[in-house]
Structures are given as structure tokens and as C-alpha cells.
Amino acid sequence: MSTIPACPSCTKENTYQDGDLYICADCFHEWSVNGSAIGELGEMGVGIVRDVNGNPLADGDSVILIKDLKVKGSSTVLKKGTKVKSIRLGNASDGHEVDCRMEVGNFMLKAEFLKKA
Numbered sequence: 001m002s003t004i005p006a007c008p009s010c011t012k013e014n015t016y017q018d019g020d021l022y023i024c025a026d027c028f029h030e031w032s033v034n035g036s037a038i039g040e041l042g043e044m045g046v047g048i049v050r051d052v053n054g055n056p057l058a059d060g061d062s063v064i065l066i067k068d069l070k071v072k073g074s075s076t077v078l079k080k081g082t083k084v085k086s087i088r089l090g091n092a093s094d095g096h097e098v099d100c101r102m103e104v105g106n107f108m109l110k111a112e113f114l115k116k117a
Contacts, residue, residue: 028054049089049097055116059088062117076104
């Protein structure tokens with residue numbers, strides 16, 4: 001059993017040690033071995049939102065969907081490869097960090113399904 005603790009941010013156990021830091025491979029949260037978080041904060045103290053490849057996202061960026069996403073409560077499917085322009089970052093507690101407008105409507109998406117264009 002590994003002695004590396006689970007991520008304090010997302011609580012997943014996919015973490016590894018890199019020198020004096022623990023790093024979560026799922027949410028890219030970093031914290032020191034002694035337990036203090038490494039401050040990775042953007043404007044206004046909001047955490048940095050990263051795409052599936054670990055690239056930081058900002059308001060106004062363009063992103064591409066990396067998989068088909070079924071819209072809950074609808075028969076609409078957002079297709080893989082769809083480019084979304086001018087995203088806005090939100091601070092959603094349910095993990096939907098990105099607000100965007102598409103031809104079929106406005107959506108809140110998780111950054112784990114997006115890559116920076």
C-alpha cells in the first residue's frame with residue numbers, strides 16, 4: 001500500500017511525489033510533503049482551471065470537446081471535436097468550471113472534457 005496520501009482537493013488517490021511535493025494527476029493540485037498547499041491561484045483568488053492536457057484556461061479562450069457529451073434531460077449530444085469560442089470561467093462547486101455558448105444553447109462544462117484550441 002502506498003504511503004502517499006489522497007489529494008486534499010479532489011480526494012482521488014491518483015497522486016505521486018515529485019521532490020518535496022505531492023501532485024494529483026487528476027486535478028493537478030500540488031501540496032508540499034508537510035501538508036501545506038502550494039498556492040496556484042488566478043485572478044481574484046480563484047483556483048486555476050486547467051484543460052485535459054494541463055494547460056491553464058482563461059476567459060475568452062477557445063476550446064475543443066474531446067468526447068461526445070450527452071446533455072442531461074435532453075436528447076441533445078455535444079459532439080467530439082466541436083470548437084467552442086469565448087469561454088467564461090465559473091466557480092461551480094459541482095465541478096462544472098466552464099460556461100460556454102454553442103449553437104444548441106448555453107452550457108456549463110467540466111474542464112476535463114476540454115482541450116485548449
